[in-house]
Amino acid sequence: MSTFKRNIVITGGAGFIGSHVVRLFVNKYPEYRIINLDKLTYAGNLANLKDIEQRP
Ligand SMILES: NC(=O)c1ccc[n+]([C@@H]2O[C@H](COP(=O)([O-])OP(=O)(O)OC[C@H]3O[C@@H](n4cnc5c(N)ncnc54)[C@H](O)[C@@H]3O)[C@@H](O)[C@H]2O)c1
Secondary structure (H helix, E strand, O other): OOOOOEEEEEEOOOOHHHHHHHHHHHHHOOOEEEEEEOOOOOOOOHHHHHHHOOOO
16 A cells, blocks of 8 residues: 555656656655656756655
């Protein structure tokens, strides 16, 4: 059984705005599982999430 209180899917989370949204949720709600679904187009950049990439 999942130990997370909620599961939240964020789309486009490797982009400019989305990466800030993902970071905000990961840091503000550690009890939630944040799932980032991104097509990784030219606008997506995983380096935007470098500081939180090890988080579950
Ligand atoms: N100041 C800056 O440095 C800067 C940098 C980038 C963008 N911007 C501005 O920010 C605004 C847009 O930012 P944003 O973050 O909304 O968009 P974005 O274009 O930066 O990112 C969109 C994200 O969605 C992803 N994506 C695209 N299609 C998808 C799909 N079908 N399924 C899943 N993921 C998908 C892309 O891979 C990308 O990661 C614009 O006004 C732009 O000019 C500013």
